Amino acid sequence: MLKREHKVSHISSEAIFAIPAMKPSKVVFAVIFCLCLMISDVKFETSSYLRSVSHEVFKPISWVIKLPSYLIDTSSNFLSSRSSLNAKLKDLEKENFELKSTNQLMKKLSVDFERLNSLWSSSALNEDRFIISKKNLLSSNEFQPLLVLDIERGHDIKDNDAVISELGLVGRVSSRGLTTAEVLLIHDIRSSIPVVSESSSLHATLSGAGLERKGRLKYVKKTAKFSVGEKVYTSGLGEIFPSGLLVGEIYSIHDPADSKFLEIEISFSQTPINRDYFLIYQHE
Secondary structure (H helix, E strand, O other), rough: OOOOOEEOOOOOOOEEEOOOOHHHHHHHHHHHHHHHHHHHHHHHHHHHHHHHHHHHHHHHHHHHHHHHHHHHHHHHHHHHHHHHHHHHHHHHHOOOOOOOOHHHHHHHHHHHHHHHHHHHOOOOOHHHHHEEEEEEEEOOOOOEEEEEEEEEEEOOOOOOOOEEEEEEEEEEEHHHHHEEEEEOOOOOOOEEEEEEEEEEEEEEHEEOOOOOOOOEEEEEEEEOOOOOOOOEEEHHHHHHOOOOOOOEEEEEEEOOOOOOOEEEEEEEEOOOOOOOEEEOOOOO
């Protein structure tokens, strides 16, 4: 580094710094050095060699300089890729759930259609007077359960129309609304159904005792010859129910000493709990 000479101004007595001119020997040396470099580059292409060497020398340095930005970009790409993968995974899980739900719905519809076909083919009555109806509600009242069915407009549903399933009698229509109908089930303690036994052809009146409970035949004299396991059907008396609809079978027979009537329990052939579709038989 050039040394600065200190001179004192006679005018303001302030310090003045000046840089002296380069010495001639140094100028001559610089010119000769530049000429040598030019001649060396022309003959030996030293500039290309030095440039390649400098590239090799500075390349690791450039890597070190670029490393932080590379790490930042890589981490941001990783985080964005992870978030996009999580979003895609959630979409796939949602799609899988929808497919499972659709599959379960198709299975349920298949079971419902099979039951409808069985329900339709099980009846020997006039098919033109049947209406297929879907369950809307089943109340939780054990002794007076209420079944509500959906009814399409235009169907002439009346009170006391029989309601059946593929396994037999369910009940009768007790009231009708615009789009629904209430059904008095055979399990209801208020129900009273004229029945006839299959083998002995004996008539009796069946009353319910509550949902998922055994029904009972009323006022059966001890001389009647019913047998356990015998099926009972609607007799058609009173013209409330069509004759020949399966109601259930005799579950037990007891002869109490303090009564003049037999105690006969009936196991109903069906329950509306696990069913979705029913047939309503319209009276003429």
